[in-house]
Amino acid sequence: MNISLKILDNLRESYGIFISDKLKISDGDCGRGVFSSAVIEQSELLISVPIDALLTTRKAQHVVESHKSARQVLQNFSTCLNGTDLLVCALFLELENEENSKWSAFLSSIPNQLWNPFMLDEKELNLLTAKCRLPSKCFKQKIKISTEFLKALGFEINEEILNWCFSVVLSRSFGGSSERCETRNHFKIEIDNSANFCLCPAIDLINHEKEYNCEYRWNEDKTAFQVFSRKKILQGQELFVNYGTTKSEYEIYNFYGFVLPSDDFQVEFELQRIRKSIYDDKKIDFLTSQLDMVFAMEKLDSSDYFITSLKVSADLRRLANRVGQILEKEGYKIIYQILFERFIKNKSQNNNLASAENRVIEVFLDCKTSEKNNSEAIKTKSLISFSDLTRNS
Numbered sequence: 001m002n003i004s005l006k007i008l009d010n011l012r013e014s015y016g017i018f019i020s021d022k023l024k025i026s027d028g029d030c031g032r033g034v035f036s037s038a039v040i041e042q043s044e045l046l047i048s049v050p051i052d053a054l055l056t057t058r059k060a061q062h063v064v065e066s067h068k069s070a071r072q073v074l075q076n077f078s079t080c081l082n083g084t085d086l087l088v089c090a091l092f093l094e095l096e097n098e099e100n101s102k103w104s105a106f107l108s109s110i111p112n113q114l115w116n117p118f119m120l121d122e123k124e125l126n127l128l129t130a131k132c133r134l135p136s137k138c139f140k141q142k143i144k145i146s147t148e149f150l151k152a153l154g155f156e157i158n159e160e161i162l163n164w165c166f167s168v169v170l171s172r173s174f175g176g177s178s179e180r181c182e183t184r185n186h187f188k189i190e191i192d193n194s195a196n197f198c199l200c201p202a203i204d205l206i207n208h209e210k211e212y213n214c215e216y217r218w219n220e221d222k223t224a225f226q227v228f229s230r231k232k233i234l235q236g237q238e239l240f241v242n243y244g245t246t247k248s249e250y251e252i253y254n255f256y257g258f259v260l261p262s263d264d265f266q267v268e269f270e271l272q273r274i275r276k277s278i279y280d281d282k283k284i285d286f287l288t289s290q291l292d293m294v295f296a297m298e299k300l301d302s303s304d305y306f307i308t309s310l311k312v313s314a315d316l317r318r319l320a321n322r323v324g325q326i327l328e329k330e331g332y333k334i335i336y337q338i339l340f341e342r343f344i345k346n347k348s349q350n351n352n353l354a355s356a357e358n359r360v361i362e363v364f365l366d367c368k369t370s371e372k373n374n375s376e377a378i379k380t381k382s383l384i385s386f387s388d389l390t391r392n393s
């Protein structure tokens with residue numbers, strides 16, 4: 001069976017989650033997401049997750065407490081472990097349980113590779129401006145609490161796995177303080193009296209957009225967390241929710257590790273970081289020649305195309321994403337560098353330096369997010385085909 005269908009079926013079977021037959025998981029412009037496989041009418045119920053299927057902080061605490069010697073260790077940590085730490089530790093412990101975990105279907109529905117800025121090293125973080133750097137620095141400190149707690153329980157800590165658990169909680173949890181969650185997520189969950197902070201299988205597969213076509217609702221009668229369509233959704237369209245209409249782009253970046261392409265986005269912090277990065281000249285020369293070859297194949301002049309593309313950033317983003325994917329890990333940095341240098345060379349032709357610069361950074365950030373999200377998909381992708389790019393331009 002197709003792996004995406006299997007993910008949805010496992011979630012249905014393991015937790016009694018209702019997931020409309022009109023939904024499927026696919027890769028799109030924002031990485032993996034949920035798409036419609038048939039027309040969806042306005043106000044259709046698309047996903048309904050019963051309360052038992054929510055991994056709340058209270059349940060996370062039970063997971064942690066059920067570990068031998070945990071109670072005593074918990075006493076020593078009682079003043080510093082909060083809901084986030086409990087969820088992080090519970091995920092870590094459930095991963096150790098593998099197939100025996102109640103949450104194995106949920107865990108295997110989450111991508112193996114996640115990325116958040118807190119994973120940047122100290123040197124890189126210090127290159128960001130304070131507004132962007134501080135939350136990630138705090139998250140770096142916060143992980144230390146879970147690390148110490150799990151060590152006290154006798155576990156050897158694999159940093160990569162713990163980072164993954166932390167990233168899951170940052171980018172896939174719902175709720176928060178009841179006052180904030182009403183405005184952020186358009187719902188208010190009162191579970192276990194106070195523990196309105198949880199992970200939610202299935203619903204966490206939906207990506208974020210400012211113009212969203214779906215919304216969350218907490219159904220008090222059914223005690224279920226649900227997703228409804230806000231408008232008609234055509235076959236093949238992606239479902240989007242809004243992770244928080246009052247969230248700043250900095251919050252989105254720090255919690256979810258991506259940035260929405262938008263004209264007014266202040267990305268100077270990334271620019272600062274990249275300008276100070278050190279590049280290997282030979283590598284850039286080699287990759288530049290590869291990029292030129294690609295342009296030549298498509299009979300495009302790269303610098304002209306680049307200047308034009310600044311005005312049609314969606315196309316440029318798509319192009320850079322593809323090239324970034326082919327060049328894998330370092331791809332996005334190199335593309336950024338190449339594009340930026342070409343832009344500087346040609347800047348006399350363009351009188352709006354700041355907005356063009358921002359567009360280039362958008363491209364860079366998109367490549368980065370896409371590279372991280374699609375790392376599995378990338379492996380199977382063959383060489384660049386520009387057919388859809390040219391079709392759309």
Ligand SMILES: C[S@@+](CC[C@H](N)C(=O)[O-])C[C@H]1O[C@@H](n2cnc3c(N)ncnc32)[C@H](O)[C@@H]1O
Pocket residue numbers: 029030031032033109110111171172204205206207208209255256257258259260369373
């Ligand atoms: C709640 S998950 C959404 C589902 C996720 N894409 C998946 O494959 O499981 C949140 C993560 O999805 C990605 N994401 C969501 N909305 C996005 C967007 N508009 N652009 C880029 N990435 C997005 C980010 O990696 C974010 O941390």
